[in-house]
Amino acid sequence: MQDLQSYSINDCDYLIIQGPDSAKFMQGQFTCDINQATSHQFLRGACCNAKGRMVASFDLSLIDKDQYLLVMAKGLADILQNHLKKYAVFFKAEIVKKQFNAYHFDTITNSDLTEDFSQSRTGERLIKRQGFNAGFDVIQLSADASGIDATVNVKQPSQDVNLARIQAGLARVTPETSEELIPQMLNLQLTNGVSFKKGCYTGQEIVARMQYLGKLKRHCYRVAFNQAAEVGDSLFAGDKSIGTLVNLAANGDGFEGLAVIEDKHLNAPLTLGSQSTPIEVLCLPYEPQQGDEE
Numbered sequence: 001m002q003d004l005q006s007y008s009i010n011d012c013d014y015l016i017i018q019g020p021d022s023a024k025f026m027q028g029q030f031t032c033d034i035n036q037a038t039s040h041q042f043l044r045g046a047c048c049n050a051k052g053r054m055v056a057s058f059d060l061s062l063i064d065k066d067q068y069l070l071v072m073a074k075g076l077a078d079i080l081q082n083h084l085k086k087y088a089v090f091f092k093a094e095i096v097k098k099q100f101n102a103y104h105f106d107t108i109t110n111s112d113l114t115e116d117f118s119q120s121r122t123g124e125r126l127i128k129r130q131g132f133n134a135g136f137d138v139i140q141l142s143a144d145a146s147g148i149d150a151t152v153n154v155k156q157p158s159q160d161v162n163l164a165r166i167q168a169g170l171a172r173v174t175p176e177t178s179e180e181l182i183p184q185m186l187n188l189q190l191t192n193g194v195s196f197k198k199g200c201y202t203g204q205e206i207v208a209r210m211q212y213l214g215k216l217k218r219h220c221y222r223v224a225f226n227q228a229a230e231v232g233d234s235l236f237a238g239d240k241s242i243g244t245l246v247n248l249a250a251n252g253d254g255f256e257g258l259a260v261i262e263d264k265h266l267n268a269p270l271t272l273g274s275q276s277t278p279i280e281v282l283c284l285p286y287e288p289q290q291g292d293e294e
Contacts, residue, residue, distance in 0.1 A: 007161050009102040009137060013077035015058075016098050017084075018067040021091035026068065029087060029202055030060070031183055033195040037062045042071075042128045044193035046173065047080060052182045052206025056080040057173040057193065061126055063141065069126065071102075071139070075175040087202075101140045104161040131191055132285040134168035163249040163256060169284040171220045171258045176232040177246050184210050185260045186246065187220045190286050219288035220246065221261050223270075226254045227277040235272055235279065237265040245272065256282070263289060 017026060027034045032045030042059040049055055056079060058072040072080065077097045084095050128137040165172065171186035182203075188194050189211060196211060210216045223235075223245075235243035243261035261270075261281075270279045 006106075007104045009104050009161055011074045011162060012102060013072050013074050014098045014100055014139075015070040015072070015077050015081060016063075016067065016096045017070065017093060018064075018096070019091070019093040020066055022066050022068060022093045025088060025091040025093040026060075027198065027201065029084065031188065031194045031201065031204075031207065032060065032192075033198040034060075034068075035198075036195075037068065039063060039126075042126075044131075044170075044188065044191055046183050046188060046193060047083065048183070048201070048203030048207065049083070049179055050202055052203040052210070053179045054173045054181055054183060054186070055083045055178055057171075057183075057186065057188065059128060061128070063126065069139070069141075071128070071137075073172045073174045076173065076178065079175060079178055103138045103140075104164070105136045105138065106164070130165065130168060131170060132168035134164040134170060160249075162247065163251055166222060166247055166249050166256050166258050169220070169222060169258070169286060169288075171247055174231055174246070177244070180244075181246070181260060182210060182216075183207055184216050185218055185220060186258075187284075187286070187288055190288070217264070218243070218260050218262050220258050221266070221288055222256065222282040222284050223259050223261075223272075223279045224251070224254060224256050224282055225272050225277050225279045227272075227275055229255065229257070229273050229277070233273040235259055235261060235270055236276070237268040237270055240265075242270070 023034045029047055030045045032043040037043055037060060039062045042061045045060055046054045046057040056072050056076045058070040061069050063069045081095050088095055124142040126139045170191055183194050229245055231245055231248050233245045234241045242265040243259050245257050245259045247258040249256055271277055272279050
């Protein structure tokens with residue numbers, strides 16, 4: 001693994017949810033089906049408020065009996081923890097904020113996994129395969145585990161990590177967009193972040209209505225532009241605000257991002273922010289409006 005491209009990750013927060021009622025508690029709060037969680041894979045999901053707006057989105061994995069790890073955008077752990085505490089008082093479940101060392105790899109082969117990670121003791125590391133060829137994240141759970149930077153050449157935190165997520169269309173809620181968007185606006189139903197068979201959870205009625213009645217008119221698209229911007233900046237068609245930039249990363253001399261845009265304006269000339277920066281809509285590895293009903 002010495003020649004693998006690797007970066008340390010510094011743009012994530014972590015929560016541990018644990019206790020005898022942890023799975024039951026989360027099943028009533030999250031869009032994903034907690035019964036599908038294992039220690040061998042991560043589930044994408046979100047936590048919504050009663051209006052179906054996402055407080056946070058995350059990747060979730062079982063790390064031990066009645067103990068789960070949630071990985072989310074930096075700055076969201078406190079927001080989500082405070083939201084969940086209102087409901088956790090009725091369950092034997094504890095929500096704990098944690099810090100972990102984590103690393104992103106552009107690629108990891110089966111032989112790499114066997115050679116370098118198979119000797120790890122249970123509970124030391126989790127390997128998170130990002131969807132749509134966006135690489136792998138390795139989360140070091142135990143402070144006693146041998147450091148990954150001792151076995152590979154780990155570079156400093158890089159925009160490349162977030163750029164890989166953006167190019168794969170793996171949108172994330174951030175503190176700037178918390179409680180602003182429903183899951184379908186970030187295409188979570190297309191990236192395995194929503195279960196429509198699991199039953200009720202907070203906000204489920206709104207999410208299901210949007211899915212089956214086909215009322216959603218905004219989706220998440222990949223965009224490119226050449227001027228600096230900030231998450232939360234508005235997109236315009238003429239002088240009309242028609243969208244919001246939700247994720248952002250540098251790419252060479254320019255920038256790429258994910259933006260929630262009104263579908264009917266996709267073919268119009270679009271600009272970003274107060275500087276009216278022209279933007280280009282790029283392809284995603286899936287069709288954002290896939291499965292929408294007329």
